[in-house]
Amino acid sequence: MIFVRAFDLQEDPAISPDSTLGKAVTYLINQAEPLQLNLEDARVPIHNNHAEQDLRHVAIGRKNYMTFASEKGGEVAARLYSLVISAKHAGLDPEAYVRELLSAVSMTPDKEIAKLTPWAWAEAHPEYRI
Numbered sequence: 001m002i003f004v005r006a007f008d009l010q011e012d013p014a015i016s017p018d019s020t021l022g023k024a025v026t027y028l029i030n031q032a033e034p035l036q037l038n039l040e041d042a043r044v045p046i047h048n049n050h051a052e053q054d055l056r057h058v059a060i061g062r063k064n065y066m067t068f069a070s071e072k073g074g075e076v077a078a079r080l081y082s083l084v085i086s087a088k089h090a091g092l093d094p095e096a097y098v099r100e101l102l103s104a105v106s107m108t109p110d111k112e113i114a115k116l117t118p119w120a121w122a123e124a125h126p127e128y129r130i
Helices: 002-011 020-030 032-040 049-060 062-068 071-089 094-105 110-116 118-124
Strands: none
Touching: 002 020, 002 032, 020 032, 049 071, 071 094, 071 118, 094 110, 094 118, 110 118
């Protein structure tokens, strides 16, 4: 197994821990548990690129957040960002979903509010999928 070989390399006196290879081996050993999970279950992604891409919009817009004028406005914007990103992950057209959601939310009883989540909406309204 790759981790056994990494432990062997770490013990090799010819490989300095400060060398590029030594640092790579140390990194591999330190990350053994999450990497092993990826090897055991191929559905687990080895990267978090999708999450970073989703957060990129938030980071880029930081200066724009000053225009919210209040803490409450910032909280509303954060919820809206979350809703739009969730809609994208559910395979929905975010603009169409939010537009329909805003008209449906006032007519939906509290006990049925779960039907308005992006995943439930995508299942019930396939016409909004992209």
